[in-house]
Amino acid sequence: MPDFFRRKPTFNREDAEHSDGPVVPDGLWVKCTSCKDLVYSKDFERWYRVCPKCDHHARLTATQRLNYLLDSGSFEEWDRGIVTADPLHFSANGDAYHEKVQQASQKSGQPESLVTGRGRIQGYDAVVAATEFAFLGASMGSAFGEKFVRAVEKAVELRLPFISISNSGGARMHESTFSLMQMAKTTAALSRLGEHKLPHVSILTDPCYGGVTASYATVADIIIAEPGAMIGFAGPRVIEQITRQKLPAGFQTAEFLLKHGMIDMVCRRSDLPETIALLLLHYADATMGRHTPGYAHASTGKEGDA
Amino acid sequence: MPDFFRRKPTFNREDAEHSDGPVVPDGLWVKCTSCKDLVYSKDFERWYRVCPKCDHHARLTATQRLNYLLDSGSFEEWDRGIVTADPLHFSANGDAYHEKVQQASQKSGQPESLVTGRGRIQGYDAVVAATEFAFLGASMGSAFGEKFVRAVEKAVELRLPFISISNSGGARMHESTFSLMQMAKTTAALSRLGEHKLPHVSILTDPCYGGVTASYATVADIIIAEPGAMIGFAGPRVIEQITRQKLPAGFQTAEFLLKHGMIDMVCRRSDLPETIALLLLHYADATMGRHTPGYAHASTGKEGDA
């Protein structure tokens, strides 16, 4: 085996405390939301917010996600200025959508529920899109869709692979059919990506439902899920309510989806960068337009500027 | 609705008595193999060898099949001289394959288990291939494969739709891997047919198993089965023997396959010519290379000589 398949990960954790996750100053303890055990915060961080006792993968913010996944300092964010325009002037029960957006923005520190840009994963250039669950449950509205499509189109322009990291409650009801149509819009963009022989690697994290699962997130060359992530079309409560069916244990977990053939693999968070980098190495043959032998070629793919 | 969708079928029964089926002189009775009732032989013939009491569709010989399906006098047979060459010099337990072939030929009146040629179905020209079950269970050997592929290639050359009517016990063991490879050979030919936008309509009749079901017969644009026909990959006895599973009632019937999404429709024998003719009318848009409006165009498709 060539050595470089075993290159050590070089994660960047320096920006982790800028995230809006549970802030855990050095030396304190945090409580795992799954096993309820107390975990030493430094361990929690060292293990990428995965509980060392029960392996629970806690949710990450978009910022945390990109910090863990991308090489230090490699991320260049795009289209941060794109925000929703409230096309329906939506208001429910006195709650105006535009106010909810403002609150979500303040709470999450993000102007929208998707962060897009370009970065490097273990040396491999890629376009990345990561959802921000703290922003209205990472629901897919117009701004989400527009940012997503621009990122895909930019990947085509730059001939770079496309990596999406998703969790989401689904559609953004406040934008109604505008939101629904983002499913078509994001998927159509990926169709173009594929025509250019550029791969889409989709990473599904907890929880991933509705319009996102039923569009771009499952239209991928490789689908990877984090352990225990809940993934589906309809949520378990909706299913139970409507059908009165008793749902089996483990229903809609990543492991359930693997068994039912819907995803390529379940991958622990700590193994993600290395796994993605390995895939990008393999796809470099296609990305770089070369189908002939030669690792030398493939390794220049890391620059991604063909 | 245009009138000609309702043109009356004009079946040709004149050659029926040349078949090797149960010969039933005028005025006699035959016993239905399914409901055991006695049926007046003229009725049996009038109903295309379908029992008027229980709707059992009795097996037909290739000749009977073509006589019922094709317009009178329209059939032109091809490649009748192609017969197996016994590539393995196969003999089992003292029974030489070449002797079995001779017996089968005498018994069935056919030199091989597939009859191919060109004919008209309610005025629509088509290439047809029909299996002869009385010839070694219509197993697929080298001669079968060669005749099938020649017919498909001829359909491409003549720009005609391709209709196959199959029943089969599966592979012809006496030709071993030669037989197996006919699955690849026949399917590859159909791939070419499709590239030329010519349709393959596959008609599955009782019983249809093994290599035939797992190759050309299910590689079709439209799959039609006769009522009650038994269709599958492994035979019920094999399944019960190997897996010790109890098979449900109706397992592997045409109706079972319809429910499980494997075929487009179950069609009574008497409705087959009209159904196929209607499909051929629809496909004439593609067959004739015209995707623009105009019944006038489509109806010239009946000549099939574009």
Place this chain on the structure above:
Amino acid sequence: MTSTAPAWERVQLARKPERPHSLAYINMLISGFVELHGDRRFSDDPSIVSGIGSFNGRTVMVIGHQKGTNTKENLDRNFGMPGPDGYRKALRTFHHAEKFGFPLICFIDTPGADPGLSSEERGQATAIAENLLALSSLKIPTVGVVIGEGGSGGALAISVTDRLLMLENAVYAVASPEACAAILWKDASAAPEAAEALKLTAQNLYEFEIIDEIIPEPEPAHEASDEAILRTGKTIERHLTEIESIVSDQGIEHLLELRYQKYRNIGAWVDQQEAVISGDSPDLARQNGQTAN
């Protein structure tokens, strides 16, 4: 029925069991229709009908959600809510139509995709997503008509077409008013208000440029079924002829580019950094006609 009828009234009309469903349209508009069954994988889903036939002289393939007109039929048809097998039957039809160059006509009429356990097991989300992908690059003319309820992703999975038409009393939204009310009003009985807020009428969606034409219902389709269907047929014909002209004049790749731009341009957003109304063209700016906060 005036164009100012409240949204909730439209929802009620769109759901009327007597309203013509897909097979009524097919039977009247498609000559020599042959229904084709099955997904070649698991089952034949009766909540989706699909087949081949002749529409005004040209061969087309047709797909439609199929609701029942009574309880028994609705149980048989799963209330027009397809499972993954239904979407895969549709997918097979897409590719069949593309192989032979037949235009595709889709009738949309569903409360949504089936939300059951077994649908999840067999990949409901994946099935819908694969259809969206396939439709976006299908090299044939495609026309969709929302004839009744356009419910969420379950409707979208057969509606991403070159032209999307809508009957006057049809509705199309991301969620049912009841579901929306339950979530955002915490009270399902607020459905009428939710219906209004969701802007789900044909008039709304035409103004948003999400649909291409409204097919008028001088009388509601459940009271004047034949007229509604024939009117729909004429409207489909006009759009199909236009699309066919585009293909013959400018090639199928141009049609695919137009289809891409059609969905690419749906959305209402602003670019705060540029501090201008967003959009790539004056047309688009109108569509995304919102000012920055």
Place this chain on the structure above:
Amino acid sequence: MTSTAPAWERVQLARKPERPHSLAYINMLISGFVELHGDRRFSDDPSIVSGIGSFNGRTVMVIGHQKGTNTKENLDRNFGMPGPDGYRKALRTFHHAEKFGFPLICFIDTPGADPGLSSEERGQATAIAENLLALSSLKIPTVGVVIGEGGSGGALAISVTDRLLMLENAVYAVASPEACAAILWKDASAAPEAAEALKLTAQNLYEFEIIDEIIPEPEPAHEASDEAILRTGKTIERHLTEIESIVSDQGIEHLLELRYQKYRNIGAWVDQQEAVISGDSPDLARQNGQTAN
């Protein structure tokens, strides 16, 4: 092992549980292998492994039947007998490889396709047939290697490749000797005679020009696993390089034409009407080298 060993002995060798199975080949020959799972329809079938990796510096996709080396593994892997989900996983891999232009390598090692009730329900025959169709027109170089048992349609479904190689002690036939004996000898214990009659050895199939090369086993693969695997790797490389040259010199369409002719020409028949040895070319006549009765 001499090339004249009786067929039945080969069958026993081909089935040895200690004989290297697909994953052994993959682990030794494919760098950075990433296994990919699932058919995106129903399940992940463990009797087929599939994935992406690097073979001598080029990215390839690999599919193999996977048998176990002990009873527990064999139960987990269903004895290497795929159901429709396994063949659909392979189909997905075919298309994945084609999309990106990666060559495809298939390791064949199965007693046959799974003969169970649920496999029939989900369309075992259809799944195999669709794979044959896909392989016949896949626009990438494809190489198959029969490493152990090549059992019937279940083996064929991943073996219709540009080059079909076979290990010296592998076997490939239309049915297992036991099944053949039970049917034609009416006695399963006649399997050794059936094995002989089926002409299922690599030597037989090379003479019939059904396979392209025999990979020698100076010692049986179960006793010299690494050597057999490395030798196999070298043989695959040589054929793959040849195919890649064909593609770069004459284009992928030429490769597809060669593949078509390869399978088109398999068969032993005579045309009695022409009363000559059949075949379209002198080459073919040699292949179909039988005289008319």
